[in-house]
Amino acid sequence: MNAPRRSADPSRPTPVRDAAAIRRDFPLLARRVHGKPLAYLDNAATTQKPQVVIDRVTQFYVEENANVHRGVHWLSERATGAFEEARATIGRFLNARRAEEIVFVRGTTEAINLVAQTYGRSRVARGDEIVISTMEHHSNIVPWQILCEQQGARLRIIPITDAGELDLDAYATLLTDRTRIVSVVHVSNVLGTVNPVQEIVRIAHQRGIPVLVDGAQAVAHAAVDVQTLGCDFYAFSGHKMFGPTGVGVLYGTSALLESMPPYQSGGDMIRSVSFEQTQYDVPPFRFEAGTPDIAGVVGLAAAIGYLIGIGFERIARHERELLEYATVALSRLPGVRVIGTAAAKAGVLSFVLDGVHPHDVGTILDREGVAVRTGHHCCQPLMARLGLPATTRASLALYNTREDIDALVSALHKVRELFDGR
Amino acid sequence: MAADIETLYRDVILDHNRRPRNFRVLEDGGKAEGSNPLCGDRLTVYLRVASETIQDAAFQGYGCAIAIASASLMTESVKGKTLAEAEALFEQLLQMITAPAEAPLGDLGGLSALAGVRQFPVRVKCATLPWQALRAAAAGRVEVVSTE
Numbered sequence: 001m002n003a004p005r006r007s008a009d010p011s012r013p014t015p016v017r018d019a020a021a022i023r024r025d026f027p028l029l030a031r032r033v034h035g036k037p038l039a040y041l042d043n044a045a046t047t048q049k050p051q052v053v054i055d056r057v058t059q060f061y062v063e064e065n066a067n068v069h070r071g072v073h074w075l076s077e078r079a080t081g082a083f084e085e086a087r088a089t090i091g092r093f094l095n096a097r098r099a100e101e102i103v104f105v106r107g108t109t110e111a112i113n114l115v116a117q118t119y120g121r122s123r124v125a126r127g128d129e130i131v132i133s134t135m136e137h138h139s140n141i142v143p144w145q146i147l148c149e150q151q152g153a154r155l156r157i158i159p160i161t162d163a164g165e166l167d168l169d170a171y172a173t174l175l176t177d178r179t180r181i182v183s184v185v186h187v188s189n190v191l192g193t194v195n196p197v198q199e200i201v202r203i204a205h206q207r208g209i210p211v212l213v214d215g216a217q218a219v220a221h222a223a224v225d226v227q228t229l230g231c232d233f234y235a236f237s238g239h240k241m242f243g244p245t246g247v248g249v250l251y252g253t254s255a256l257l258e259s260m261p262p263y264q265s266g267g268d269m270i271r272s273v274s275f276e277q278t279q280y281d282v283p284p285f286r287f288e289a290g291t292p293d294i295a296g297v298v299g300l301a302a303a304i305g306y307l308i309g310i311g312f313e314r315i316a317r318h319e320r321e322l323l324e325y326a327t328v329a330l331s332r333l334p335g336v337r338v339i340g341t342a343a344a345k346a347g348v349l350s351f352v353l354d355g356v357h358p359h360d361v362g363t364i365l366d367r368e369g370v371a372v373r374t375g376h377h378c379c380q381p382l383m384a385r386l387g388l389p390a391t392t393r394a395s396l397a398l399y400n401t402r403e404d405i406d407a408l409v410s411a412l413h414k415v416r417e418l419f420d421g422r
Numbered sequence: 423m424a425a426d427i428e429t430l431y432r433d434v435i436l437d438h439n440r441r442p443r444n445f446r447v448l449e450d451g452g453k454a455e456g457s458n459p460l461c462g463d464r465l466t467v468y469l470r471v472a473s474e475t476i477q478d479a480a481f482q483g484y485g486c487a488i489a490i491a492s493a494s495l496m497t498e499s500v501k502g503k504t505l506a507e508a509e510a511l512f513e514q515l516l517q518m519i520t521a522p523a524e525a526p527l528g529d530l531g532g533l534s535a536l537a538g539v540r541q542f543p544v545r546v547k548c549a550t551l552p553w554q555a556l557r558a559a560a561a562g563r564v565e566v567v568s569t570e
Contacts, residue, residue: 357486359461367427389462
């Protein structure tokens, strides 16, 4: 049942399997919840892990565990080899020019904080501006707010249309000679909108402004090519793409990373230390103080190998079909309003149900074995723009099937029955 | 053993959610706001007190069925009670909805309709939100209280 270990090699694709077969790669999905089969539709929060990833993490601890970059002994060499091989795998996955452009962090949140506190603190001055959008997650708002407070800079916000798309004309007019960085989400975790990152980057680069892309919701669903996108930074989390929790990636162009001061400081990020002066190491090590999540990193590389083995084209096609199926099914339900109707949309389906609070929807769905997220999804400014206190969100992944959507729809019927009076 | 969803959403609860009692503004009393930012819930509880006794209680706002029904039941049950009696009632309610599922139920009158919350621990904060606001209104505090 395991995908071949070497599935990262695109010349050896795995045999074509349907979503039901892929589902069997994920042991947790066989669980029953409240006596019902689990329909896991909370993938935008975190994804389940395939057996190959679980096995790879276990194998690291059973066979290879040692600290990296310092031991002269055999095990440390093995661990360092696995760790740096994972960096190279991830570099190829993103089509980075060099593996050194891959910095390991705890997740998207830390990646954005790193850029704000290193690039930001060294480049942003009083009166400067930082451009983000209305649809950002709190993790792509608050680090910039803190930077603005520290430096006396200010945030400018790209507005969105009612369909949930960025207003690119307004964006272009927001950029000035005081803009120091643009930071936007690739795929919205509430609306599912896929933003035109290439165009956003093109407009910013005309003025020499670097762009950070929050890819947390993108990487599990489509191939990401940082050179095609043209972005200067790209951030994502491993756990949202079938990898372990606690590990994430910041991609940055070598030119920018080399010009940035360190983030945290300590061991593994220095060249030499004396009480008079410390010399910092080169990127990516300059930004990786302390012992990293080595098992998490090799687990993440295994997840990427697994995804490449299935093929992003197939994943995207499957999710597109499922999103369409789900959108039609939900629209047929009385009193359902889908939130986020962008032309380019990924597998996120937010909705409100007339007369029923999302929290009640979530509880009733849970008892039917259907796992969804309810609330503001860490996007309070976006919710304010939409005029909604909360939504219910079903989010898809490659292992979801039409049966999951049918379970969602039938559970929503149950909500209606209960709230419309028996 | 999983509890039926009907244990939580009893007819009384659904009815109070659909037609909340005392859902109005009290102009001549104290008030306090309860907020549950994670859910986006926001309730304002109004209270008119004379010589330590609650003359009238009302509320307005937005919330899930449990929060709305709890607020509605609360306004009915505290009217005519002293502030100390209302506080004791809150304590009893809290005990009832945080007790183990098999613990015996005391009689809390109308509030007993909320007993099912004990089977759904994540919903305890929904049921207590209006009571926290009531407590703040009674104390004359002005800040927004939160159950997060």
